[in-house]
Amino acid sequence: MLRDITIGRYVPGNSALHRLDPRTKLLGALVYSAAVLSCSSFISMSAAGAAAAAAALISKIPVSYIIKGLKPLRWFILFTVIINLFCIDGKILWHLGAVHITYEGVSAAALLALRFIFFVLGTSLLTLTTPPIALTDGLARLLRPLKAVKLPADDIAMIISITLRFIPSFADEAERIMKAQKARGADFGSGSMISRVRSIMPVTIPLFISVFRRADELSLAMDARCYGKGVRNPRKKFFFGRTDAYFSLIMIIFCGFLAIIEFFN
Amino acid sequence: MIEFSNASYSYTSPLGTVQALCGVNARLRRGEITAVIGHTGSGKSTFMDLAAGLAEPERGSVTLDGFDTASQRKKIGVVFQYPEYQLFADTVRDDIAFGPMNFGIKGSELNERIKYSAEITGLDDSLLSRSPFELSGGQKRMAAAAGVLAMKPEILLLDEPAAGLDPSLREQIFSIMRQLLDSNGNMIIAFVTHSMEDAANYADRLILLDHGCVAAYGTPGEVFAKRELLYSCGLDIPAPLKIADGLRSLGDDIGGAITDDEIFLSVKNMLSSI
Ligand SMILES: Nc1ncnc2c1ncn2[C@@H]1O[C@H](COP(=O)(O)OP(=O)(O)OP(=O)(O)O)[C@@H](O)[C@H]1O
Numbered sequence: 001m002l003r004d005i006t007i008g009r010y011v012p013g014n015s016a017l018h019r020l021d022p023r024t025k026l027l028g029a030l031v032y033s034a035a036v037l038s039c040s041s042f043i044s045m046s047a048a049g050a051a052a053a054a055a056a057l058i059s060k061i062p063v064s065y066i067i068k069g070l071k072p073l074r075w076f077i078l079f080t081v082i083i084n085l086f087c088i089d090g091k092i093l094w095h096l097g098a099v100h101i102t103y104e105g106v107s108a109a110a111l112l113a114l115r116f117i118f119f120v121l122g123t124s125l126l127t128l129t130t131p132p133i134a135l136t137d138g139l140a141r142l143l144r145p146l147k148a149v150k151l152p153a154d155d156i157a158m159i160i161s162i163t164l165r166f167i168p169s170f171a172d173e174a175e176r177i178m179k180a181q182k183a184r185g186a187d188f189g190s191g192s193m194i195s196r197v198r199s200i201m202p203v204t205i206p207l208f209i210s211v212f213r214r215a216d217e218l219s220l221a222m223d224a225r226c227y228g229k230g231v232r233n234p235r236k237k238f239f240f241g242r243t244d245a246y247f248s249l250i251m252i253i254f255c256g257f258l259a260i261i262e263f264f265n
Numbered sequence: 266m267i268e269f270s271n272a273s274y275s276y277t278s279p280l281g282t283v284q285a286l287c288g289v290n291a292r293l294r295r296g297e298i299t300a301v302i303g304h305t306g307s308g309k310s311t312f313m314d315l316a317a318g319l320a321e322p323e324r325g326s327v328t329l330d331g332f333d334t335a336s337q338r339k340k341i342g343v344v345f346q347y348p349e350y351q352l353f354a355d356t357v358r359d360d361i362a363f364g365p366m367n368f369g370i371k372g373s374e375l376n377e378r379i380k381y382s383a384e385i386t387g388l389d390d391s392l393l394s395r396s397p398f399e400l401s402g403g404q405k406r407m408a409a410a411a412g413v414l415a416m417k418p419e420i421l422l423l424d425e426p427a428a429g430l431d432p433s434l435r436e437q438i439f440s441i442m443r444q445l446l447d448s449n450g451n452m453i454i455a456f457v458t459h460s461m462e463d464a465a466n467y468a469d470r471l472i473l474l475d476h477g478c479v480a481a482y483g484t485p486g487e488v489f490a491k492r493e494l495l496y497s498c499g500l501d502i503p504a505p506l507k508i509a510d511g512l513r514s515l516g517d518d519i520g521g522a523i524t525d526d527e528i529f530l531s532v533k534n535m536l537s538s539i
């Protein structure tokens with residue numbers, strides 16, 4: 001179900017991951033994503049998986065909840081896996097006429113799926129353990145050097161965190177509208193491609209209207225609170241503490257470890 | 266009759282599971298308007314979802330004439346909270362036609378249905394050919410309700426149908442319910458409300474929910490007589506009953522008036538007997 005999407009959701013808590021400085025977490029998620037995207041073997045990928053699992057356990061957020069967050073992505077993952085499976089040449093494992101699956105295709109598809117899953121897990125854990133405001137402030141602080149080249153760092157930070165924050169809201173909204181149209185006899189998952197595309201119109205149109213309405217309301221609310229009329233100071237002073245130091249150290253060791261694995265491969 | 270027997274339902278959230286309904290036993294009878302009341306988060310909307318067959322109970326059962334409501338969805342019309350957000354078509358007419366068309370109704374029968382539901386909700390012809398997004402909030406609500414009524418449901422469930430409407434539209438919504446019931450005594454109608462006055466004035470029977478359990482079930486007179494229970498559930502008693510209680514504490518016992526009409530009559534009698 002759409003409602004299960006975890007990217008952009010925040011779950012209050014008091015775990016070590018929650019207590020980290022948002023900047024540390026942002027950089028950590030960035031480094032982790034880069035690492036996952038550059039993993040090219042199953043050994044390094046399993047190390048990345050172990051790291052994600054450890055972080056998930058530390059966060060004290062129910063593992064079932066985090067895993068459920070991947071469910072809405074299953075069709076997308078399946079699609080990319082299938083494309084890879086049939087389109088890469090190499091040692092043939094199985095073939096039927098012109099269609100063939102190669103050894104290289106299987107491993108590339110599996111790596112791609114894992115890369116994608118871990119990437120989503122990493123970003124989910126970032127938003128799951130960081131309140132939206134802290135995320136904005138942390139981003140703004142990290143992007144501050146951009147001000148030197150006259151880029152609106154604070155606004156960019158605000159845009160990114162609002163986008164993240166609204167992903168789950170719109171997933172909820174879509175599900176609510178789908179339920180209402182189902183009650184009016186709408187049928188979503190069946191029929192030909194054309195009738196399926198047509199059947200999502202009763203959902204997409206109200207959803208778009210709701211998106212614009214929300215955007216309107218939000219901009220009014222921000223205006224009313226003088227957004228952009230002065231300097232925004234973070235609500236909490238940032239504090240790079242011992243946990244942050246440990247976390248950074250672990251990240252560095254993790255990256256070094258991955259680099260060594262990749263090097264010897 | 267829709268019968269809940271020992272029905273439970275829970276949601277999974279990251280902070281654990283939320284028990285929205287726990288072992289609910291209740292009935293929605295034919296020929297009656299039932300109001301579901303309870304504090305915020307008491308499970309009213311979940312109750313309606315189960316009654317409508319849009320969700321299935323984890324334990325126990327919810328049946329319509331002995332069959333699971335999930336298999337009877339065609340007979341059940343639901344007006345959700347803020348239904349205006351489900352409008353999507355180019356014209357109000359097309360939007361009203363969406364439901365019946367999904368059930369394979371076309372041609373003159375379809376036009377008949379549109380005319381019927383527009384009439385009953387008071388949408389005039391000029392409105393029907395306009396875009397639903399150009400209507401006022403109240404008109405949108407009526408258009409959305411018309412879209413449900415056009416399916417001629419045997420069972421009509423409404424989640425806070427009058428929230429945010431002006432007094433005359435509120436009145437109209439509830440008189441539509443009564444009118445439907447008068448023309449077809451076989452219907453089951455239920456609505457959720459936060460207004461004790463609406464529950465007292467317009468319902469034949471009340472279901473009081475508290476933390477996912479049925480705390481009281483009965484006629485408005487029976488339920489509102491349990492003042493302490495209502496207070497402990499975070500609710501209030503209807504204004505007429507407060508007036509009657511106030512008069513009693515001053516030594517004028519006028520009985521337990523609950524609806525606007527009853528308090529009017531009682532006070533009138535009291536004044537004429539002075
Ligand atoms: N999608 C959901 N995920 C998690 N918990 C939910 C969800 N929907 C409802 N709940 C929880 O289930 C309980 C019952 O919710 P429900 O919506 O039925 O209450 P309600 O009586 O309709 O409240 P209201 O008067 O505010 O509309 C609440 O505690 C609510 O927090």
Ligand SMILES: [Mg+2]
Nearest residue numbers: 309310346424
């Ligand atoms: Mg509700």
